Amino acid sequence: MKPIAYSGDLERNLRTIIARTYVRIVGSGREPSWLLWDTVLPMLTLSAYVYVYRVMNAPREFTGFVIVGGAMIAFWLNVLWNMAAQLYWEKETGNLEPFLIAPISRMAMLMGMAIGGIFNTTLRALGIFAVGVFVFQVEFLVADPLAALLVFVLTLAALYSLGMVFASVFLMYGREAWHTSHLLQEPIYFLSGFYFPVKFLPFWLQVAASIIPVTFGLDAIRQILILGAGLSEVSLHVGVLVIFWLVLLFMAKWMLRYMEDHGRSEGRLTLRWQ
Amino acid sequence: MENSVETRNVSRIFKSGKTERSTRVVKALDDVSISIRRGELFGLLGPNGAGKTTLIKILCTLLLPTSGSAYVRGHDVVKDAGHVRKIINMVTGGETPGYGILTVAENLWFFSQLYGIRGDIAKRRVTELLDTVGLSDESATRMNRLSSGMKQRMNVARGFINDPEVLFLDEPTLGLDVLSAKHIRGYIRNWVNKQPEKTVLLTTHYMAEADELCDRVGIIHEGRIVACDKPSSLKAMVRDRTVFQFNVAGSGDYERLKAVKGVVGLSWTHHIESDTSTLKVVLSDQAVASDIESALRASGSRILSVTTPEPTLEDVFIHLVGKGLE
Numbered sequence: 001m002k003p004i005a006y007s008g009d010l011e012r013n014l015r016t017i018i019a020r021t022y023v024r025i026v027g028s029g030r031e032p033s034w035l036l037w038d039t040v041l042p043m044l045t046l047s048a049y050v051y052v053y054r055v056m057n058a059p060r061e062f063t064g065f066v067i068v069g070g071a072m073i074a075f076w077l078n079v080l081w082n083m084a085a086q087l088y089w090e091k092e093t094g095n096l097e098p099f100l101i102a103p104i105s106r107m108a109m110l111m112g113m114a115i116g117g118i119f120n121t122t123l124r125a126l127g128i129f130a131v132g133v134f135v136f137q138v139e140f141l142v143a144d145p146l147a148a149l150l151v152f153v154l155t156l157a158a159l160y161s162l163g164m165v166f167a168s169v170f171l172m173y174g175r176e177a178w179h180t181s182h183l184l185q186e187p188i189y190f191l192s193g194f195y196f197p198v199k200f201l202p203f204w205l206q207v208a209a210s211i212i213p214v215t216f217g218l219d220a221i222r223q224i225l226i227l228g229a230g231l232s233e234v235s236l237h238v239g240v241l242v243i244f245w246l247v248l249l250f251m252a253k254w255m256l257r258y259m260e261d262h263g264r265s266e267g268r269l270t271l272r273w274q
Numbered sequence: 275m276e277n278s279v280e281t282r283n284v285s286r287i288f289k290s291g292k293t294e295r296s297t298r299v300v301k302a303l304d305d306v307s308i309s310i311r312r313g314e315l316f317g318l319l320g321p322n323g324a325g326k327t328t329l330i331k332i333l334c335t336l337l338l339p340t341s342g343s344a345y346v347r348g349h350d351v352v353k354d355a356g357h358v359r360k361i362i363n364m365v366t367g368g369e370t371p372g373y374g375i376l377t378v379a380e381n382l383w384f385f386s387q388l389y390g391i392r393g394d395i396a397k398r399r400v401t402e403l404l405d406t407v408g409l410s411d412e413s414a415t416r417m418n419r420l421s422s423g424m425k426q427r428m429n430v431a432r433g434f435i436n437d438p439e440v441l442f443l444d445e446p447t448l449g450l451d452v453l454s455a456k457h458i459r460g461y462i463r464n465w466v467n468k469q470p471e472k473t474v475l476l477t478t479h480y481m482a483e484a485d486e487l488c489d490r491v492g493i494i495h496e497g498r499i500v501a502c503d504k505p506s507s508l509k510a511m512v513r514d515r516t517v518f519q520f521n522v523a524g525s526g527d528y529e530r531l532k533a534v535k536g537v538v539g540l541s542w543t544h545h546i547e548s549d550t551s552t553l554k555v556v557l558s559d560q561a562v563a564s565d566i567e568s569a570l571r572a573s574g575s576r577i578l579s580v581t582t583p584e585p586t587l588e589d590v591f592i593h594l595v596g597k598g599l600e
Contacts (some may be wrong), residue, residue: 012390019387027375030416094369098432100333102388103359264338266286 004118013108022111024116038074039127043135046070046128049195050136062196064140064226069194071125072218076188078121080181083163086113087171088178091269096171100269106256110167114160116205141228148224151241153235155217158244162213164252168259172268192218213244277345278440279310279333284342285497286328291303302328304497305342310490313470315463316478317488319587325497326477327366332443333475334364342588346440350417360596362440365433369424374418378409378428381417382435389436401433406461407455423454430458434465441465443476459487481587486538495593500594505587512585516560519583520553520567523576528553532596534569536562541588550578556593 028034046066053062072202087110090096098111132138142148191209193201198209200218209215220237223229231238262271278479282308291297293578303325310316318326331337335355349357379400386396393567407427412420415504420428426449428469433441444464447455465470478484485505493504501508515538525544531537531553538556541555545551563580570577592598 008390012388015387015390019384022380023373023376023384026380027373030375094366094371095373097334097364097366097369098371098385099335099388100336101359101362101364102385103356104388264336267286267337269336 009103010101013105016102016104016108017112017115018113020112021116021119024113027120028116028120028237030091032101035123035127039131042070042073042128043131046132047135060139061226063136063180064138065197065222066195067129067138068222068225069135069196069218070132071129072127072155072214072221073189073194074125075118076192076194076214077185078117079159079163079166080185080188082130083110083113083160084166084170084181085178086110086173087167091171091174096269100260106260107164107253109165110256111253113167114163117163118156118160118181138226140225142225143228143232147229147231147234148221150236151217151220153219153223154241154245155214155240158217158241161245161248161252165248167256168252168255173264182240187274188212188214189229191215194218197222213248214240216240216244277309277573278312278314279308279316279344279346280486281306281329281333281344282342284329284339284344285333286325286337287340295406296348296375300349302497303332303339306494306497306499307342308499308502309385310475312473312539313466314489315474315476315487317380317491317546318494319473319479319481319491319591320477320494321479321505326494327444328366328497329494330473330477331442334362334442335359338566355587361438362437362442363433363436364442364444365430365444365446367426367445367450370417370422370429371432372417372425375416377414377416378404378420378424379413381428382431385432386435387512391436397481399435399437403434406434407431408457412524426450426505427454427458430461439471440473440475443474445478446476447480448476455483459483463487463505481591485587491587493587493594495591495595501590508587508590509585512556515585515589515593516557516563517583517585518554518555518557518563518566520570521580522551522553522570523578524549525551526573526575530573531555531566531569534562534565536565539592539594539596541592543598554589554592554598 037231049066050063053066087096176186189195191205192198192212192215193209198206198215216237220234223234260269284303284305285301286304288300289297289501302589306329311498314571328329328337329567331443332339333346333351335351337534338352343352345351345357347361351358373384376384382400382403383396386399391399399412401413404413407430409424409427409431409501413426415425417425417428430446433443446462447458450458466474476484476487488505491505491508492499494500501511528540531540538558540553540555542551542553557563557566567580583590588598
């Protein structure tokens with residue numbers, strides 16, 4: 001065999017990101033039935049909320065709030081159940097050891113998982129969005145589409161950085177962390193206002209909700225898409241999302257490093273079913 | 275000659291249990307010092323739980339030693355793990371890393387990217403390796419449709435994907451059929467022979483594998499290296515001893531034979547199909563064989579045959595440890 005020409009650190013990490021993204025996207029594409037079920041089933045819950053609001057004679061824009069919230073839930077679930085648990089599953093399937101002995105940044109691996117997850121979940125969210133808009137005839141008032149895109153991207157960046165933090169915790173604490181995911185799922189549906197604007201929550205609950213990045217992202221996206229707000233009206237949201245993103249990204253890097261060192265020391269990196 | 279892998283007084287202790295009362299302490303490695311030369315195929319032979327995998331995990335930067343130091347090509351595996359990772363790879367027998375939904379070729383390409391191997395070179399390398407492990411016809415087959423033997427062959431191919439300078443093989447032929455195992459062993463031997471700068475550390479509990487493949491063998495027992503030399507030199511250790519093999523009808527606990535004066539060590543295997551047992555006894559003197567025969571007869575065992583086979587690495591292990599590998 002001919003000698004191999006190796007690339008430098010940056011190129012190697014970029015290749016890792018692309019390769020891990022490829023696994024996610026191609027893997028999902030080979031079993032596309034998930035898209036149908038992941039689009040149709042959430043519509044049942046969304047429909048229930050829409051009809052409740054209509055029975056209550058709630059303002060018409062509430063239907064739009066529910067549909068946007070329903071689409072964003074897809075990202076939260078992807079972060080909580082796929083992104084967070086991914087390293088844990090890699091360990092269970094025997095992939096973690098080859099990853100850890102490879103000369104790559106662990107963040108590159110997680111970045112690839114995140115990008116693949118975002119791609120797949122965007123399809124799912126678009127499906128939910130399209131079906132919701134078609135069925136319930138939601139009206140949009142988009143004055144600043146670029147602001148919508150910016151807020152959407154920042155929300156995902158902050159949310160998936162949170163997923164990277166979770167991933168390192170799951171890696172070390174396995175099934176214990178799994179139970180925590182169950183614990184987090186519903187309270188975050190509630191606190192982040194997936195089905196209603198958080199401004200209707202009591203003040204102290206709004207404060208509690210403000211530690212969740214998706215709360216800000218969702219509120220800003222609703223304001224832009226449904227209430228016709230521009231970038232200046234959601235500048236606070238944008239600022240907070242940027243801070244969330246940077247802080248969570250730094251935390252993720254630090255925690256991955258800490259968990260890996262701790263795992264090497266305790267011998268827990270490769271123990272299964274802990 | 276330069277050492278490729280070196281450990282100096284490496285020990286590793288595992289603690290389990292959450293409270294002080296329930297804490298269990300296991301010393302998996304105890305003061306292990308080995309030196310493996312560049313170009314050498316070194317075998318680590320020992321029973322399950324002897325510490326082979328623990329040592330490999332330390333050398334592969336997956337685990338920290340509790341004390342001592344270890345180096346791969348001069349790089350400290352604790353302080354300089356990043357450098358070590360660039361020049362190593364590892365294959366663990368019984369593991370099948372990869373994604374079931376991807377094809378065999380895609381999986382190997384995926385792992386090649388973790389080493390930054392560029393497009394066409396990666397594809398060519400994948401093709402060559404699939405050919406080497408006899409999986410060319412399965413390159414487009416999804417991994418979840420492969421037999422376990424094929425998955426293991428793919429795993430072996432993965433270990434060579436970056437053409438590592440130092441390759442760690444932890445029971446690489448575990449679970450493989452005889453032909454596949456032979457094929458893989460041949461490839462490993464060739465790989466080192468053709469590229470004298472490469473080094474392989476292989477752990478196994480298959481005596482024949484260690485004997486056939488390795489330039490030198492370290493015998494590990496309860497976390498300690500009890501002997502380390504060329505297979506022929508190790509076998510020479512028992513040449514002045516006498517190895518007897520008794521085939522007896524039925525089964526039993528032959529541990530008591532160790533009490534016979536002149537018995538250095540023994541091991542036995544029960545063959546269920548024929549309901550017979552094979553006892554391998556290393557004796558200090560040929561004359562002791564008659565005492566063994568008497569002891570067996572006295573306990574009601576029917577001796578079917580007695581032979582004196584050529585010493586094997588198993589006999590070396592029995593000689594050193596007092597019991598067999600199993």
